[in-house]
Amino acid sequence: MKKSFLGFLLLLFSPWAAAQNPSPAEHLGYPLGNKFTYHHRVVEYVRTLAEKNPDRVKLIPYGSTYEGRPLLVAVVATPENLARLETIRTDNLKNIGLLAGTASGPIPALAWLSYNVHGNEAVSSEAVMQVMYELLNPGNPTTQGILKNTVVILDPCLNPDGHDRYTEWYNRVAAVLPNASPFAWEHTEPWPGGRYNHYLFDLNRDWAWQLQKESQERLKLYNQWMPHLHADFHEMGSASSYYFPPAARPFHKDITAWQREFNNTLGEYSRRYFDKNSWLYFTRNNYDLFYPSYGDTWPTYNGAIGMTYEQGGGGRAGVAIARENEGDTLTLKDRIAHHFATSMSTLEAISSRSEKTVQEFVKYHETARTNPIGTYKSYVIRTKGEEGRLNAFRELLDNQGIQYGLAGRDFSAKGTNLASLADENVKFESTDLVISAYQPKSTLLKILFEAKPDLEDSVTYDITSWGMAYAYGLKAYGLKDKLTPAAYKASPMTNTVPATPPYAYLVRWKSFDELRMLSDLMQQKIRVRTSQVPFEIDGSTYEAGTLVITRKGNEALGARFDQLLAETATKYQVRLIPAQTGFVTQGSDFGSGDVAPMRAPKVVAVAGEGVSPLAFGEVWHFFEQQIKYPLTVVQGDALSRVPWREVDVLILPTGTYGRILTEKVLSDLKDWVRNGGRLIAMESAVNYLADKPDFDLKRKKSEDKKEKTELFKQYANREREAASDETPGSIYRVKLDPTHPLAFGYGDTYYALVRDTYNLDYLASGWNVGYLGNEAYSAGFVGKNARERLKNTLILGVQDMGRGQVVYMADDPLFRGFWYNGKLLFGNAVFR
Known part of the structure; x- marks a missing residue:
């Protein structure tokens, strides 16, 4: 040799x-x-x-x-x-x-x-x-x-x-x-x-x-x-x-x-x-x-x-x-x-x-x-009303080479909810997705679905939890029984033009597919409204955030309106629901101020020295490849020359903003917000704005107490001691205000992949849209000190400033692009 x-x-x-x-x-x-x-x-x-x-x-x-x-x-x-x-x-x-x-x-x-x-x-x-x-x-x-x-x-x-x-x-x-x-x-x-x-x-x-x-x-x-x-x-x-x-x-x-x-x-x-x-x-x-x-x-x-x-x-x-x-x-x-x-x-x-x-x-x-490892021998994912999430999840399974099928029958069984980890008696339907552990790639399947992977050492190189039920917002269950799935048959949904032209079309705001469709419609100059409140029509209820696409306002498209809408919705596998009237039995009629028109915003993101390339890349890819919506990229040192009247939304990805947001630029930025602009600050950009004049966001005040000093702590244990102040990547249950537009499409809970020990107080005058309570921890490694600091802290907030808004996103919902469940949240921040 x-x-x-x-x-x-x-x-x-x-x-x-x-x-x-x-x-x-x-x-x-x-x-x-x-x-x-x-x-x-x-x-x-x-x-x-x-x-x-x-x-x-x-x-x-x-x-x-x-x-x-x-x-x-x-x-x-x-x-x-x-x-x-x-x-x-x-x-x-x-x-x-x-x-x-x-x-x-x-x-x-x-x-x-x-x-x-x-x-x-x-x-x-x-x-x-x-x-x-x-x-x-x-x-x-x-x-x-x-x-x-x-x-x-x-x-x-x-x-x-x-x-x-x-x-x-x-x-x-x-x-x-x-x-x-x-x-x-x-x-x-x-x-x-x-x-x-x-x-x-x-x-x-x-x-x-x-x-x-x-x-x-x-x-x-x-x-x-x-x-x-x-x-x-x-x-x-x-x-x-x-x-x-x-x-x-x-x-x-x-x-x-x-x-x-x-x-x-x-x-x-x-x-x-x-x-x-x-x-x-x-x-x-x-x-x-x-x-x-x-x-x-x-x-x-x-x-x-x-x-x-x-x-x-x-x-x-x-x-x-x-x-x-x-x-x-x-x-x-x-x-x-x-x-x-x-x-x-x-x-x-x-x-x-x-x-x-x-x-x-x-x-x-x-x-x-023949003898797969792990507690669960089958995984069942509820599909009703979750078609958009399931389409994305099936794409992930296909890319992995993991086999799946359908339940093929209605049945009841005891299963573990893979988000809450609680055992539940569940009624499953024939159209639910079933993944058997008895397949060549079952070890990969088991690991991807793990909510709480066993961690033999707290000092790790990367995130420590990634469960697919969290990442995709799935209603997923692990069953100890072996199920044999029926063959999966793709049945693409097709929207057709009704024989009688409807008054409006409704779209439930549930998944990333609806956001992609909205982006496309805006670029086709199709006027879209959204209901800010829940409503009932024709015996069906609709959540706040539902898209309402009325014939009124789209007259310029003439007879092409219905066909364009049907083709675009079908392209993204989004179902259009025709409504023959603008009158609702509960909620607000379609002509009220609660059903507001959505304007296609001009969006700018900051890049360059001081900005995290990874964080900027997530935003860049989101717009160009995922929703295919125009994005203007501006170098941080060029912000002082931006024509603010031509900007509706400004995104600050995580980074170091001391040299970018100079006193003059920050003053101009606040004036722009007061005049109707929307500023979206993410991760460390949020920390930079905390405690600044005119920004309501404040850091928590540290408790006035003397900590006991350990005189003889060992130098050799310094890395392990530092881990007690960190969370390399753990999953937390965020409590949401479902009535706020930032949370539309989510209900009252969102699972976030937390990678920093946020130390933010609740907004005193503003909207605490998402926050961590006392018992928000769900999975992954969190150091003991970090776990305490992560109690009762703000994750998502919105501050009204004049006619505009500041959106605080302490957690990055676009992290590595794989946290599918965060994409609609970010879309809400941009478009709502």
């Missing part, structure tokens, strides 16, 4: 090349590590090797990014295995019950290696070129031995848009001779940085939720292969060394003994390389296996061996950076060598246990089908 690795170093830093294949240096025109390679050139090299080795490489394009860059994987195998590649793929799916039929025979292990999910962690897209070159090098006995029983799938760059955002910037500003000083220009990446994709989402938090185009397209391919191992290559701060498994605690309790054992095996193989080369590394720290939406955990919950590798460096490191803590200079060549080493060690580890790995993978899914 040592001779093989010394050979690699000679390959990396000399012009040697195999007779057939150009080395990366020969193809690129510079040695790997001398500069960062643009994405199109990485792809070009992968394609070149594929063209020169048609019997050993198959390229599979699987999509493109938002900016149009190609996404693809390269499958590398022996000629014998490549010739039967489709049989290997389908036999693997047959082995685990995801494809009907019986496998034709034994298959090799499938190892999928993913590089560069964070664009400015760009070293891995350099390393993958050397990895592919060596896998195709007939003179390398290590790689040729690996390929005898392992098929290797390489994804050279999961985030091309972020990669090129970083690479184009770095290559533009880097000195001719790399400047290793940490203060040099090339080590100070500008906002928003290259870490994120086009819409500034973190793709490594999107594996389960699949909000982003890149994730959707990649995981569709992943499910067609279901590899036995998945390795994810990253970078961390430049002061760090190198992390490889074993992973840190907490491990999710459903990770199998074999997966834990292999986690240790990976560490053993990596240590051999690092020890022999005297490279620094660490294990069992920082990077746990718990939150289900990472590139190590999501594959793990799909039965694979999943792991993360982290190289010290990141976007700040550039080609070379001086490290005061180590007294050395970390170079790009060093980082490439380390990622190459762990790529090889990973492949050697699975190759050494290829047969056992395949056997355990089959066993994992056989257990899932």
Whole structure:
């Protein structure tokens, strides 16, 4: 192994090349590590090797990014295995019950290696070129031995848009001779940085939720292969060394003994390389296996061996950076060598246990089908009146490859409400959705539905609760009985134009689909009203927030009005209810002031230095991709030049606003609100406005008491002690005022994913629309001090200021885009 690795170093830093294949240096025109390679050139090299080795490489394009860059994987195998590649793929799916039929025979292990999910962690897209070159090098006995029983799938760059955002910037500003000083220009990446994709989402938090185009397209391919191992290559701060498994605690309790054992095996193989080369590394720290939406955990919950590798460096490191803590200079060549080493060690580890790995993978899914883990053997979701939420939830299930069906009959059963966690006797209907735990992906199903995942360690890397009943606002129940669902048959709803033109059309305000439809109608200049109060008509009751689309006000559309409305509503699967009169039996008639016209607002969001790229990206994606509504983006330092008369709604995503909202800008902003503007402040923007003049929001006053000082608390416990003041991501039950427009569509309860210890008092003069009471905690880890501070605190508030409003959203309802139940809430803030 040592001779093989010394050979690699000679390959990396000399012009040697195999007779057939150009080395990366020969193809690129510079040695790997001398500069960062643009994405199109990485792809070009992968394609070149594929063209020169048609019997050993198959390229599979699987999509493109938002900016149009190609996404693809390269499958590398022996000629014998490549010739039967489709049989290997389908036999693997047959082995685990995801494809009907019986496998034709034994298959090799499938190892999928993913590089560069964070664009400015760009070293891995350099390393993958050397990895592919060596896998195709007939003179390398290590790689040729690996390929005898392992098929290797390489994804050279999961985030091309972020990669090129970083690479184009770095290559533009880097000195001719790399400047290793940490203060040099090339080590100070500008906002928003290259870490994120086009819409500034973190793709490594999107594996389960699949909000982003890149994730959707990649995981569709992943499910067609279901590899036995998945390795994810990253970078961390430049002061760090190198992390490889074993992973840190907490491990999710459903990770199998074999997966834990292999986690240790990976560490053993990596240590051999690092020890022999005297490279620094660490294990069992920082990077746990718990939150289900990472590139190590999501594959793990799909039965694979999943792991993360982290190289010290990141976007700040550039080609070379001086490290005061180590007294050395970390170079790009060093980082490439380390990622190459762990790529090889990973492949050697699975190759050494290829047969056992395949056997355990089959066993994992056989257990899932015949004896699924967990308390609940079936999940039932009520569908009546919740069609919009169910459409979105079924899309999530389809993306995961989770099977579902219908109840097929009316029945009663005892089940656990997966939001309140109370046992209830429930009457279910034939059209309710049923998900059986007896299926290949039941472990993933169980983990996604978990309300209170068991947490073996309070120090975690990410959020600690994510239950789908909370995230989607579902009426979901876990049953201990095994139910066999009837086949699901899609029955799309179609709106037709009534024979007699109605006085108005009504739309219940229940789900995100209604919001998407409203956005479309506004852009078609169709005039929409909304009832501010509940009402009754034709024997049916309607909640406040119901859309009322009258013929009056839409005369300009003439005979096209009904057809346009029917087509638009059908597009979003929203049911139109014709009303032949404007007279209601209870509530307010459609011509009253309580049934107010809705105006299409001109919306502006703040971006740039000081604003969280992630928080801004959530808002940006919400408007452009989810509701497809025009959004004007303004840099924070340009707010002083905004023509306020042309703005109806201003959104402040979380960020640091001290330099953005100067005294002059804040004064102009308040004047604009008083003249009818609506300001939406989110998370830390809320904290910034608290206690400012003219803003009614106040922080809680701390109790005037002396805290007992612990004289002998241990320094070694500092991280664990700090956790007592934090909530990394827990679920709280928010009490809502359902009569306020901000809460329309929700009733009196909303479950929020709380990630900060809000310390906000109730509004003295304003509307406390959503707040946490004394017993609001529902699930997830919350430190003892944080839990106390989260009692009796404001989450959602609205302050009237002159003719305008300030909307305070201390909790971000758009977090990572996956909290479906928060999207209508944010829509209310914008449009109501």
